[in-house]
Amino acid sequence: MIALYATLAAGLGAIIGSFLNVVAHRIPRxxxxxxxxxxxxxxxxxxAGIRWFDNIPLVSYVLLLGKCRACGWRIPVRYPLVESxxxxxxxxxxxxxxxxxxxxxxxxxxxxxxxxxxxLAATAIDxxxxxxxxxxxxxxxxxxxxxxxLFIPAIHGTQLFGxxxxxxxxxxxxxxxxxxxxxxxxxxxxxxxRWVGTLIARREAMGLGDVKFMAMCGLLLGPWGTxxxxxxxxxxxxxxxxxxxxxxxxxxxxxxxxxxxxxxxVLFYGPAIDHLIFVTYPAWVRGG
Numbered sequence: 001m002i003a004l005y006a007t008l009a010a011g012l013g014a015i016i017g018s019f020l021n022v023v024a025h026r027i028p029r030x031x032x033x034x035x036x037x038x039x040x041x042x043x044x045x046x047x048a049g050i051r052w053f054d055n056i057p058l059v060s061y062v063l064l065l066g067k068c069r070a071c072g073w074r075i076p077v078r079y080p081l082v083e084s085x086x087x088x089x090x091x092x093x094x095x096x097x098x099x100x101x102x103x104x105x106x107x108x109x110x111x112x113x114x115x116x117x118x119x120l121a122a123t124a125i126d127x128x129x130x131x132x133x134x135x136x137x138x139x140x141x142x143x144x145x146x147x148x149x150l151f152i153p154a155i156h157g158t159q160l161f162g163x164x165x166x167x168x169x170x171x172x173x174x175x176x177x178x179x180x181x182x183x184x185x186x187x188x189x190x191x192x193x194r195w196v197g198t199l200i201a202r203r204e205a206m207g208l209g210d211v212k213f214m215a216m217c218g219l220l221l222g223p224w225g226t227x228x229x230x231x232x233x234x235x236x237x238x239x240x241x242x243x244x245x246x247x248x249x250x251x252x253x254x255x256x257x258x259x260x261x262x263x264x265x266v267l268f269y270g271p272a273i274d275h276l277i278f279v280t281y282p283a284w285v286r287g288g
Contacts, residue, residue: 002094002095002098005094005098006091006094006095009090009091009093009094009109009113010087010088010090010091011087012090012113013086013087013088013089013090013091013113013117014057014058014083014084014086014087015057016086016090016113016117017057017082017083017084017085017086017087017117017120018055018057018083020082020083020086020117020120020121020124021078021079021082021083021124022041023121023125024078024082024121024124024125024128025044027125027133027135027136028125028128028129028131028133041055043068043070043071043073044073045068045071045073046068046070046071046073048068048070048071051069054069057083057087058080058083058084058087061075061079061080061083078124078128082120082124085120086116086117086120089113089116089117089120089264090113090116092116092268093109093112093113093116093268094109096112096268096269097109097112100154101154102152102154102155103152103154104151107147107151107152108148108152108155111144111147111148111151111152111155111220112148112267112268114144115141115144115145115148115220115263115264115267116264116267118136118140118141118144118216119217119260119263119264120260121136122136122137122213122256122257122260123256123257123260123261126209126254126256126257127254127257130207130252130254131207131209132207132209132210132212132213132256133209134209134212136213136216137209137212137213137215137216138212138216141213141216141217142216142219144220145179145183145216145217145219145220146176146179146219148179148220149175149176149178149179149219149220150172150173150175150176151172152175153171153172153174153175155175155220155221155222155267156175156178156179156182156220156221156222156224156225157175157178157222158171158174158175158178159178160177160178160181160223165177165178178222178223179218179219179220179222180219181218181222181223182217182218182219182220182221182222182223182225182226183215183216183218183219184215184218184223185218185223185226185227186211186214186215186216186217186218186219186221186226186229186230187211187212187214187215187218189214189226189227189230190206190210190211190214190230190259191211193205193206194206194207194208194210194211206255209256210255210256210259213256213259213260214226214229214230214259214263217229217259217260217263220263220267221263221266221267221270224274225266225267225270228262228266228270228273228274228277229259229262229263229265229266230259230262231262231277232261232262232265232266232273233255233258233259233261233262233263234258234262236258236261236262237253237255237258240258241253241258
């Protein structure tokens, strides 16, 4: 049964990924998404409407050889990449919810998949436009994160500073309090890094969008999960950032995509990452 759910989730992820491409293109340009009013997809180059059979996730890109049928404009590789990544993330969400035993499973999948989709859209926008829009960090994201904090306490637990809040509060409320503390931790840590970086570089080292984005992530991950996510983002950003610079020679590499990577890594593999950093690695160092 899990194989069926995983297959369906991957297919749904590819469809949602197609919509995320619309989000990544239209939000930075202040264009309507067409959620409540039908707005037909169009080619960004010639503005010709895209027919349904040219809008099938992944398949249409291959059949069209990566070009617009009307004008021959080369479709950016971002489009199939986002669809593929979203399919993979939705598949991962099903597998990890099942492995971790989060309940109710359908809601846990909905929350984790929606959070992954928001992180993916934010990554695509930040790479291209160097912004993390409020539509994601202050609107859609906090709603999803708050739902997770309220209805799936197992995601980040109900302990704050080593004390379980359940004896005092109901599990959902206790989890939400921990989530709010996580949001404060995320905003505070990234805000402090931004402030220090700006003082050192004597120019804005990081945008406020990163602060708001990490506050959103902290609401779902809790305080300790947020610290772990930032640690993963900093390590991943250092390694991958150097690789990106080596290939593109671009020094203006946004930090948002690495924050998203860290948040998703901790969401799905938080305990394993914690064990790796504080148990496996120290034991390996001592053994060496």
